[in-house]
Amino acid sequence: MFTGIIESVGKIKTINAKSGDFEIVIDTADLDLSDVKLGDSIAVSGVCLTVTQIQPQAFCADVSAETIKRTKLSQLNVGSDVNLEKACTPNTRLGGHIVSGHVDGVGHVVNVYANANATDYWIEAPDSLAHYIAEKGSITVDGISLTVNEVQGAQFRLTIIPHTTEKTAIHDWQSGARVNLEVDVIARYLERLMQAHTAPKGGVTLELLKNSGMIK
The missing domain is CATH 2.40.30.20 (Elongation Factor Tu (Ef-tu); domain 3)
Known part of the structure; x- marks a missing residue:
């Protein structure tokens, strides 16, 4: 999970094609990587990527075919600027809002x-x-x-x-x-809740919301 508060602006350092997807190396500029481990998540211009290798002031990540299809990462080039944010910890200030890093x-x-x-x-x-x-x-x-x-x-x-x-x-x-x-x-989950085939019998009504303590 992320908060949408950007910690650093990095750059795409290299792009390596790998049978339908690719691996990228990102220069992290002044982003502190001392607490980052392999397998951790970092949001790259809003895309949650998994750290597969850590280099001095850089990290590697694989970009899947699904991510290529759904985001603008495939349009970036070597040297492109990217917004970087490390995943939240329990003591992170929620300065923005709840962000999943799953681009819609x-x-x-x-x-x-x-x-x-x-x-x-x-x-x-x-x-x-x-x-x-x-x-x-x-x-x-x-x-x-x-x-x-x-x-x-x-x-x-x-x-x-x-x-x-x-x-x-x-x-x-x-x-x-x-x-x-x-x-x-929250908007996505509310929509799912309102759909008749997943909502309680009769759908979501004012009476149901009142009984659930959601409204007075």
């Missing part, structure tokens, strides 16, 4: 506008994800926990402050840029 789909930047000292980004999500995105809700974009400020159909607006721009790879978000999206995990 790839969106793209539609427009970029100045907004006082901040910058507004309009991003279009795949139609299949649009109904999960709510105004003032949370969304993970390239591994960054962000607040949705406005929604119009499948498009949503983010307002990024200078600090976030400086500490992440957001400088790569130009019009047309592809971005990894992970919707709020």
Whole structure:
């Protein structure tokens, strides 16, 4: 599990093709790897990857065919910047929101506008994800926990402050840029609960929510 608070901006050091998938080596810049062990998880621009080898200020990870299909990692090149976050520990501050590192789909930047000292980004999500995105809700974009400020159909607006721009790879978000999206995990489970074939008999009703203490 992650929180969407980026710890460092690394770079793709090498990409090695391996019969349908590939192995990447990531230069971790100033990310502290002293507490990282083989098998640990690190989010790379929002994608949870398993550390298979540790090098001085770098680590290796395998990228499966499923990850290639569902994320933008296959579009990255040697030298591309990536957002890095180590997995949570029990004493981690939850500064963002609950992030699984399982990318739901790839969106793209539609427009970029100045907004006082901040910058507004309009991003279009795949139609299949649009109904999960709510105004003032949370969304993970390239591994960054962000607040949705406005929604119009499948498009949503983010307002990024200078600090976030400086500490992440957001400088790569130009019009047309592809971005990894992970919707709020709570929204996904609520949808599953509301589906008739998995919900209690009669579905989820106001009476059921009241009896469960969810509402007064």
